[in-house]
Amino acid sequence: MITVLNNGKLADGLPIVVRMSTSLSEFPGLAKILHSFAELLEKGWNIENLLPFQESDHVIWVSTETEIIGATVFSFHPNMNHLWVSFSFTDPQYRKRGVNRTIYRYIEIQARARKLKYVGSMVHADNEERMASYEKLGFSKAMIRMHKAL
Numbered sequence: 318m319i320t321v322l323n324n325g326k327l328a329d330g331l332p333i334v335v336r337m338s339t340s341l342s343e344f345p346g347l348a349k350i351l352h353s354f355a356e357l358l359e360k361g362w363n364i365e366n367l368l369p370f371q372e373s374d375h376v377i378w379v380s381t382e383t384e385i386i387g388a389t390v391f392s393f394h395p396n397m398n399h400l401w402v403s404f405s406f407t408d409p410q411y412r413k414r415g416v417n418r419t420i421y422r423y424i425e426i427q428a429r430a431r432k433l434k435y436v437g438s439m440v441h442a443d444n445e446e447r448m449a450s451y452e453k454l455g456f457s458k459a460m461i462r463m464h465k466a467l
């Protein structure tokens with residue numbers, strides 16, 4: 318099911334629509350997400366075993382009049398009291414204009430509506446832009462995954 322969450326504008330005045338789907342296959346920008354994930358794979362970050370997509374995932378995304386410019390894939394884990402963000406991307410030409418911040422506002426609304434206590438996510442240690450954007454959204458480092466290549 319696809320729901321319109323908001324009709325609004327970015328801080329710079331660009332008109333946008335925020336939508337949510339309750340399954341991955343209903344999200345019309347799946348190719349963009351996979352493309353963005355492929356760009357991270359191509360950095361050699363050894364994330365092949367962390368493919369973060371499942372059909373039951375929800376997606377919140379932002380579109381202009383003509384295209385999807387950013388999205389976040391997430392799922393609810395009531396037994397663990399958290400909402401898990403598995404992937405986010407913003408189209409490179411729209412980065413640092415508040416697209417991800419806008420999406421995140423609605424992610425948190427979803428988590429609070431289900432009375433969940435945390436929002437969690439995994440970030441590669443070299444993904445400085447993601448780390449920076451999460452910190453700006455109020456996240457702090459919780460667990461460090463250690464790794465040794467054999």
Ligand SMILES: CC(C)(COP(=O)(O)OP(=O)(O)OC[C@H]1O[C@@H](n2cnc3c(N)ncnc32)[C@H](O)[C@@H]1OP(=O)(O)O)[C@@H](O)C(=O)NCCC(=O)NCCS
Nearest residue numbers: 404405406407412413414415416417418446447449450453
């Ligand atoms: C990470 C990503 C989704 C951020 O999206 P975005 O739409 O550019 O983020 P926003 O513009 O909403 O930024 C939110 C806050 O983070 C800050 N921020 C975003 N990118 C930043 C960067 N590269 N360096 C420092 N701060 C940054 C912004 O300044 C903003 O803070 P402010 O509101 O106080 O000004 C985007 O850079 C991206 O798609 N990266 C490639 C894919 C990726 O790595 N995904 C995450 C995998 S888990």
